[in-house]
Amino acid sequence: MAKKKKVKEPKLKKRTKRLNRSAGGNFGIYLILLFFALFMAFPLVYAINAAFKPLDEIFLFPPRVWVQNPTLDNFQDLFVLMSKSWVPFTRYFFNTAFITVVGTVGHIIVSSLAAFVLAKYKFPGSKWFFRLVITALMFNGYVTSIPNYLILSELGWIDTYWAVIVPYFAAPLGLFLMKQFMEGVPDVLLEAAKIDGAKEWTIFMEIVMPIVKPAWLTLMIFAVQNLWNNQASVVIYSEELKTLPYALQQVLAGGVARAGVGSAVSLIMMIVPITVFIISQSNVLETMASSGIKD
Known part of the structure; x- marks a missing residue:
């Protein structure tokens, strides 16, 4: 019996894709990015x-x-001016912090719940309701200020914290943003959770919300920025309920002599929104890279 010769199969060479990028090109890109970073x-x-x-x-x-x-004279002059007010500086800070925290949390919860229903459930009028939300994005807040005031007056919420907090719960931007993200959550994942016996609230809190974390973190940045800088002078009249931006703006009414105090005011008002943005930005980038699940 003649032995059969083994035929060696030719080895396929792995082709590696090389990026055609020179060191000079990389340096140019970094230089452009550095320029825009310094500009911003x-x-x-x-x-x-x-x-x-x-x-x-x-x-x-x-x-x-x-x-x-x-x-530090600008900050010292600011605290001297604020100490002369019959309402303590800490009261203004508490009013702003309370409105910001409660309004942000409520806005995220309401927007997320409504977006979950619109994104994952089909019911009569759902498309028309979402079109109404998109239409509401076209209107500035000043357009709806009079109807908003009339409704709050009928509810008896004028000159209370709720006159600022509750209307922000229904801001259309949050609902639009959350719905767009929740539509990307795989339906197969939700159906598997239902087969395992998970209730709707469990699916929403433990599956959907972690996946759309980039969305509600971004929403938190916008909400903190809007509520922290809200003077609320239209619907809050009592001095002990007024917010910090309103009190600081009254300090600046002294004219050019308080230009230094005005610079200190600008820095103080920027600290909280910038801090929230820096902390949330890292989380947004991390979750966008690690939680991209597609059906």
Whole structure:
């Protein structure tokens, strides 16, 4: 019996795709990104330096970006002015913090629940309701201020925290954003959870909300920014219920002599929104990269 010769199969060479990018090209891209980063950071850097400038540096022309003789006089003058008010500074801060926290949490909960129903359940009029939400995005808040005031007056909520908090629960941007994200959640995943005996609330809280975490973190950034800077002077009249932005704006009514105090006010009002943005931004990028599940 003749032995059969084994035929060696030719080995297939793995083709590696090489990126045609030179070191000079990478340097050019990084240089452009650095330029835009510095351009966007310039207002923040200028505001921080202006808050610590004495008055003679604030009125210099041409203005200087960097402070030459840093001082805390602007902040000291601000606290002196606020201490002369019959309502303590801490009361204004509590009013703003309460409105911001409760309004943000309520807005995320209401928007998420409504978006879950619109995205995963079909009922008569659901499409028309979502079109109504999209139409509401076209209107500025000033357009609906009079109807909003009339409704709040009938409910007896004028001159209360709820006059600012409750209307923000139904902001159309949150519902639109959450629905668009929840439509990307696989229906197969929800059906598997129902087969395992999970209730609707369990599916919503333990499956859907973690997947759409980038959406409600982004929504939190917008809500904190809008509510923290809300003066609420239209619907809140009592001085002990007024917000911090309103009180600080009254301090600035003194004119040019309070330009340094105004710089300190601008920095104080930026601290909270910027801090929330920095913390949430890292989480948004992380969850967008790790929780992208497709059907």
